[in-house]
Amino acid sequence: MPEKTEATLIREVLKGKRECFRPLVERYQSKVFVLANGLLGNGPEAQDIAQEAFLLAFQKLRELEDPEKFGSWLYGITRNLCYNARRSRKIETEPYDESYHQHMANVIAMRPPGEEGESITAVMLRRLERMPDKYRDLLRLKYVEDYSYQEIAEMLDLPVDLVRSRLFEGRRILRERMEETRSEEYGR
């Protein structure tokens, strides 16, 4: 039996067959979760937001004008929930912390050669968390699921060209900061 299209499933849900909503959840759950995790950087919270996004989508399904655009509409709901969550918990990029920087350089210097990688990872994660939102959101999506530029553009509602340039810029900034860390390490 061929898989029902999203538009067909949505029409069935609107007719009252709420079980038809389940395949839509199964189809989008991974992407919605990864998007929420990318925007919030917090797994448990991302899972809660993902569930809330589906519940809201169900409640507002009649407002969806074009059933073919269910995916991007759902991503929009997810983004809004994430931005609200960010505002309510007042996420702010941490100020530059020189002592942490020094500490991580020490950790790298003190590790035996075989364990160096783990420290670099920790520094890179910290660097990533300190990036401006516009780069960090994109980089998280790229790194966690290796989505294509087109998919990321759809999830964040951005032009593909902007996704391409921001990913490029973001990575360059990240690399440069890593280079700075290494220079400090060698310079000690």
Next chain:
Amino acid sequence: MAAKGCCTEWEQELVLYGDGELAKDGSERVERHLHKCQECSSFYNEMVREENLISGALRRQAAPFAPRDAFSESVMMALEARSPETVWTRLQNYLHELTVVTYVRTRPHMAAAISLLICLAGALIAPQINTPSEDHYIHVTRNGKVFRVSLLEPIHVWNAEGEFFELPDGSILYATAGTWFSLEAFQEGGGAASVGSDRLISLKSGELFVDVRPAKEAFSILTTNSRTTVFGTQFYVGVQVGVDKHTTVGVRQGRVIVEKQARNQLGSTVLTDGEETHVISRNSKVTLSAPDTIDPELLARLNRFYDARSDRTMQRLEPNLPAIEGEIIPAAADSLETALIPSAT
């Protein structure tokens, strides 16, 4: 500034190549360059190595919480709990489909006229459905004694002394000593005819052991920081009220969904046989723990409840408590409507 050790003009191409965003001819061009340029090759390998490290770390962070098979089930249960499907919603859907889908495209003016008629009919009919008549009472059995209860106000039970309650839908509650709860459900639907259409209990403090009679409609227990919704199961809800509010939910058999009830804080989990969870409010933050194996002592109490519920002998459940004649107190002292009057029959 280009990356260290990389030909400036190739940097972007290498990033696009690594992301798989180049067409076939572009990829081949990059590969030819990588073969002959040692600097770009080193840069590319280092970039891939670092990105693999960070990618692996981020995936490890996300993995324990990635959606599992239970996710869609959890969404569907939460959906049912939040907006239960009723005959009225089905009728609304049907009418909407009839008017919107059939008429809007062909006869927009007819669609508007029919929608108006439906609204008028609804306005006329709805009050008839929702207004309970004098005959609309339900029967609640408390420690074997039947009470006839009006449906107009919530029915509060203060300081239960270890008692069984049988609700109109056949569900059985056991409230331990000192428990304070109220039956919210059986008046909200607006009459005996709709008993069971919205089964809701509010637990203020203490403990409830519950054996819910399976029904299509959800059965919910609200506490200060949680909502537990079931569709027919045996479970336990306990609330400790203090500086930190602590709700414990344990399941003997069946499935329940436990949701946080907190402003701007979302979260839910599904419990199945032999699992428990905790919802804790501390410093205005509500946390919901992951499902864990039920505490053996709590399971033993649930088993005693299950054994005792058929003959309602509370002594078997809490042997130290003497049975006393219970009394359900109305929500407002001057409201005779809510007084629990022993049934004439």
